[in-house]
Amino acid sequence: MPTEKQTITLLISCPDQPGIVAEVSRFIFAHQGNILESDQHSTNQEECTFFMRIRFGEEGFTLSPTELHSKFQPIADRFQMQWRVSYSRERKRAGILVSKYDHCLVDLLWRWKMGELAMEIPFIISNHTRLEGLAQMYGIPFYYFPVQRESRIADEQRIVDFIGDTVDFLILARYMQILEPFFVNTYPQRIINIHHSFLPAFIGASPYAQAFTRGVKLIGATAHYVTNQLDEGPIIAQDVIHCDHRDNVQDLIRKGRDVERRVLAEAVRLHTTDRILVYENKTIVF
Amino acid sequence: MPTEKQTITLLISCPDQPGIVAEVSRFIFAHQGNILESDQHSTNQEECTFFMRIRFGEEGFTLSPTELHSKFQPIADRFQMQWRVSYSRERKRAGILVSKYDHCLVDLLWRWKMGELAMEIPFIISNHTRLEGLAQMYGIPFYYFPVQRESRIADEQRIVDFIGDTVDFLILARYMQILEPFFVNTYPQRIINIHHSFLPAFIGASPYAQAFTRGVKLIGATAHYVTNQLDEGPIIAQDVIHCDHRDNVQDLIRKGRDVERRVLAEAVRLHTTDRILVYENKTIVF
């Protein structure tokens, strides 16, 4: 398999108006960038917002990161853009938080080792010690941070202090704790959670038990960015699997694991490849 | 295509205990019935309930319907069974209620004409006149029953009076009215509704608009028996389709139509072939 060429990705949002695509693509071309992918979307409401993702080859592009910033900013100002740039050679750093269940972590680590997920994993944090061996197997530092009901805030503060800005985003790979607002606010739109239901159905605890009681004919999983409204953050990816009356709660849990790990991995893949823009508690996934 | 052989179907539920399958199958065999399908299910709770569907050929079976009843009742009594029997040559009579949207009705009528749905359709009732032509095309009597907010109970009473017991079950093929309790109670577990969301998400009005606002990545449809808790009756069938940020509410409606009609048709097929048993607000679908 040949080495992937390095690329640069621009993510842009701004009020819609004619000329944005022309100007951005002209800018890239003027500095010898070859556009590889270009996606755009406009909301169809009164105040139309425009979103764009454009990916171009780094090889041959004549601007350094600093130059790119200083030269693109005037364009951004003209169109009132919010924008960010990322370089594929700077792999994102993903901190993983887990509790006791291993299926999402096993899957993420295996995909990561296979090269499916372009990221670094500086650490795995858990409120249990059970998965330490798994982390070691992949050579990833594992840190045990117990969280107690009565000292939750202090416990979480220690985690945030530890993490600081050593990561680009966090993955809650079935981390069975509700994060405090100060924690969530430290990493806005940068914490990906997997919830084991097709949200907004079955918010909160024990969604498989809820699903069993309701007698649904499909169960699902939802990956979303964490906000301070429980299970109500912007949805990144969802999928379902069929079930029937033969499935008891244990069966739903078993079937659900397959969906959870697949949906979480997909969300992480989308995030690491800069394909997600958040807009009004929704995501645009290019 | 050869003529389908006529069959008899027994649906049974009772407290679980050994010997039920043996006794029921012995009974059928003793009277020359050849068992074609047999399904069973036991709930795995403290008080275990047993459910069974057994279908056997009518040809050669030596008992008349009256004899079947009188001779099977002692077995039913012994095992405290609730049971019912149906004959495939007595096609179920399905009354259909619609409003203005035609996609579910178009699909049901086409499938019915194709022979996919073994039932009679004695009438189509609507609170609008728009779909009268469609009914006529298939030669089905169409009755216009307007329902006004201020006279809802009287209006619905006229419908119930009209229907009486001329049907075995009712299909709400996007009938955009909430039925009064007396109406629902007249046809318990005999009214099939299609709700245009993957319940329990998006109960109530405008589920596609709700789905758009929430930013879900899949939309769905749910066929269920109507109870007096809005959209909370026993679920018969569900399915979903993927969507993304490019889909506005109109797109969700368009995509959703495909799922709605498929899920409703499946639920009707299951009902007409006596494959559904209701248990604690859930369904067992054999």
Add this chain to the structure above:
Amino acid sequence: MPTEKQTITLLISCPDQPGIVAEVSRFIFAHQGNILESDQHSTNQEECTFFMRIRFGEEGFTLSPTELHSKFQPIADRFQMQWRVSYSRERKRAGILVSKYDHCLVDLLWRWKMGELAMEIPFIISNHTRLEGLAQMYGIPFYYFPVQRESRIADEQRIVDFIGDTVDFLILARYMQILEPFFVNTYPQRIINIHHSFLPAFIGASPYAQAFTRGVKLIGATAHYVTNQLDEGPIIAQDVIHCDHRDNVQDLIRKGRDVERRVLAEAVRLHTTDRILVYENKTIVF
């Protein structure tokens, strides 16, 4: 539902090189076009080919169709583009050919009436008279063109003579005849067929019977452009449905109808919205 705004779509393919997106988007912007959608793709082979679909609003665009042609051609020449343009207000004309099975036709006509398929249907041609009533119901001229084994070429010639260039493309909605090469060559990449298997499995006649014999656990349907290699033209859309040992050939046919009609409708929708480019017997579907 508000009236859709009219749009113009450019479809382009050319050898890949930097600057294409910049130049095309500059051109559109220079003439006051507001870009609504833009998709691109490059083949990753030695001789890289670039494909682009760009859709922009017609309102405000300052070039007439003739002007657009003459002013864009120099750009096209410079980049060695193959290109075509289409206007949404000029709905494509789709001639439909059917035999006896009605499920695809019923579905296409219903979707068309609902506004899901932006096209005109100047005629329906059939080698049987069975579906004439259906055509009449939708007010579409129906023509009976019998095709005999011994006079096939002459029979098909009469069809081609009749159609001439009164259509933009043809839909074989389960037209159970293999078209002669001269027929296919008259409408290259403009005849959409639905084959009732997941190609390349089960090429040729009776795919459901073949599927039953092989004992597959899923059946499918494939919409493709017709070429002179039977069932080997560029694939536009495919889908499958699960089946099991309980399904006999009739069941497979019944289940398959649902997939066939959905896949064919999707392919037609993609074609009418200029989303398909053909490349080396494959399709790029934007």
Add this chain to the structure above:
Amino acid sequence: MPTEKQTITLLISCPDQPGIVAEVSRFIFAHQGNILESDQHSTNQEECTFFMRIRFGEEGFTLSPTELHSKFQPIADRFQMQWRVSYSRERKRAGILVSKYDHCLVDLLWRWKMGELAMEIPFIISNHTRLEGLAQMYGIPFYYFPVQRESRIADEQRIVDFIGDTVDFLILARYMQILEPFFVNTYPQRIINIHHSFLPAFIGASPYAQAFTRGVKLIGATAHYVTNQLDEGPIIAQDVIHCDHRDNVQDLIRKGRDVERRVLAEAVRLHTTDRILVYENKTIVF
């Protein structure tokens, strides 16, 4: 999670005739067995064959394995049954063969450790040493058996000699070798292979490259019993995933891994729970 109760499963096939279900269920009941599941199927051809799977609790059942055999054989003789019995407390022994790719093995071992697959794994055999560490991690003996083109028969003979009858079945978890007829014949209907296409499409080598060349819009995987016709044995399970023009061969391989491991695990689960009967190169999966 409570301990699963131990069960006994009977798998039966015989010429169809009335009374089979009655007799088998009577037999089980007469010896105090409580039937938990019962499935049956009849082929609808001239010479009708009947298939049955019946599972009942071992607790309370009054016959020892030897007694069950001797007392059931007269019934089997009367109905000309082929039959076998299995006890859930005797977990099946599954030998696994792999080459270099680890995704199927990783998934099988993880599911096995989670309790999803009720079997023993006495060994893992490979023609490469790459996956030895993975085997050790799960404490499973790993044996390296190189297979050379020029000594294939002798090499495979050594494997068969080694395995002997220490297993109940074999799993080819992407074992990239075509087995010699004598090997296959040693374990008839007891070798499960995963083929990385939706068979019968893309038989043989490099199915993803074949799929890319053909331009299909979905790729799949097929688990089947190995016979001496390459990739033509009885299909146990199949599934697909959508793909499009953006997917190159590497992407198809990546997407396909997800389907392969899921389909193989499902087939193994079905085999270990005695849910599969083979009939005329097809499977009946209860």
